[in-house]
Each structure stands twice: as C-alpha cells, then as structure tokens.
Amino acid sequence: MRVADDDDDALADRAFEAGMAAGLDPQEETGRTGETAVTHVSSPWNHRLCTTCGQSFRRGDPVRVGDGGAAGSGVAPDDVAHLDPALVCAAGPGEEPEGPGGHSTDSTASTEFAAGVLATWPPVDGVPVAPLTADDWQVARPAVHGARPPRCLYCAHTFRAGEHVVLCPCSPASPACGAAVHRDPAAGLVCWESWRPEGRLKICPVKLVAVRE
Numbered sequence: 056m057r058v059a060d061d062d063d064d065a066l067a068d069r070a071f072e073a074g075m076a077a078g079l080d081p082q083e084e085t086g087r088t089g090e091t092a093v094t095h096v097s098s099p100w101n102h103r104l105c106t107t108c109g110q111s112f113r114r115g116d117p118v119r120v121g122d123g124g125a126a127g128s129g130v131a132p133d134d135v136a137h138l139d140p141a142l143v144c145a146a147g148p149g150e151e152p153e154g155p156g157g158h159s160t161d162s163t164a165s166t167e168f169a170a171g172v173l174a175t176w177p178p179v180d181g182v183p184v185a186p187l188t189a190d191d192w193q194v195a196r197p198a199v200h201g202a203r204p205p206r207c208l209y210c211a212h213t214f215r216a217g218e219h220v221v222l223c224p225c226s227p228a229s230p231a232c233g234a235a236v237h238r239d240p241a242a243g244l245v246c247w248e249s250w251r252p253e254g255r256l257k258i259c260p261v262k263l264v265a266v267r268e
C-alpha cells in the first residue's frame with residue numbers, strides 16, 4: 056500500500072538522520088553515567104585536570120564518565136578519567152601505564168617514529184628538542200593537593216611522558232623556569248612552530264629576562 060510505504064520511508068529517514076547525528080556527535084552519548092565518551096571542545100570536563108593522573112583533557116581524548124559527569128544534570132563532572140592506556144588513570148592503581156610512560160614494546164615503536172619525524176622535519180635553526188620521560192618534573196602527575204602542573208605555553212595542556220618539547224633555554228634544569236612548548240609533530244603537536252614560527256625565543260616568558268643566543 057502506497058501510504059504505508061511512504062510512512063516506512065519517513066521512519067527510515069528519521070532513524071538514519073538520528074543515527075548520523077549520534078555518529079557525528081559522540082557528545083550525545085555522555086548524557087548517561089558510567090559511559091565512555093570522547094572529549095569535545097564543549098565537554099563539561101574540558102578545562103579540568105584528571106583527578107587520578109593529573110593530566111588535562113585534550114580534544115579527542117577518550118574518557119570514562121563517572122556518576123557525577125552526567126551532562127546537564129547540574130552535578131559537577133568530578134569523576135572523569137582518561138582511557139588512554141599510556142596514562143596512570145587508565146592503567147589502574149599500582150599498575151604501570153603502557154606506552155612512553157611505561158615499559159611496553161609500543162613505547163619503543165612510538166619513540167622510533169618520533170625520532171624519525173624529528174630527523175625528517177627538524178626545527179628551524181636547530182632549536183634543541185627534548186623528549187620528556189615519566190621522571191621529568193614537567194610531566195603532570197596524580198594530583199598533589201593544590202599543586203598546579205606546568206602547561207604548554209601555546210596549547211595550555213599538560214605534558215605527558217614521551218612527548219617532545221622545546222625548553223626555555225634560560226634555565227632548562229631549574230623549576231624557576233622550565234617553561235616548555237610541545238614540539239612533537241608525530242603526536243600532532245606543533246605548538247612550537249605555531250608559537251614561534253621564526254624558531255627563536257629572545258625573552259624568557261617566565262622570568263622576562265633576555266635569553267642568550
């Protein structure tokens with residue numbers, strides 16, 4: 056029957072559109088508790104630090120949304136954790152994270168890949184680029200009460216073990232400065248080139264003193 060066919064078509068169209076909308080906007084799925092989600096620019100936890108690993112949440116980070124994270128519930132999203140196995144919060148208490156912060160074979164592959172990209176695309180003027188290890192103080196750690204982890208001067212995100220950075224040359228070993236900017240195209244982080252396209256830092260952005268060239 057013609058009318059019924061039309062109705063079926065309309066229903067199918069609506070179902071398709073709803074499916075497309077959900078597929079294009081995973082944020083839709085964060086309205087319920089205890090679910091996984093992908094961090095968006097509008098995620099309620101976007102500007103918070105993970106209470107477990109101390110890292111910021113970047114766009115595209117898969118997370119687990121806890122009971123307090125229901126979007127639109129009016130409850131603070133105080134229970135959101137990363138799902139990246141390279142971070143402490145995903146590995147679970149007492150376990151070693153995988154990847155650059157841990158000791159899996161993946162870390163070797165990603166380190167070699169990053170070294171290859173660095174060799175192919177070195178920074179302008181030979182600016183030194185250093186990989187951060189889990190022991191470097193710039194790498195954010197599980198929150199110590201009131202402590203604020205260092206952040207990239209360009210993207211304002213925290214630093215993760217294994218990421219390559221340019222350190223302010225005024226006093227790179229000293230927490231008095233230690234200002235750092237991501238320079239890790241292999242990880243999609245070109246903060247240094249975006250911040251200083253000319254490849255130089257003349258004034259320390261923290262101590263406001265001239266940097267020796």
Ligand SMILES: [Zn+2]
Binds near residue numbers: 105106110142145
């Ligand atoms: Zn985390």
Ligand SMILES: [Zn+2]
Binds near residue numbers: 208236244
């Ligand atoms: Zn950055």
Ligand SMILES: [Zn+2]
Binds near residue numbers: 226
């Ligand atoms: Zn400095």
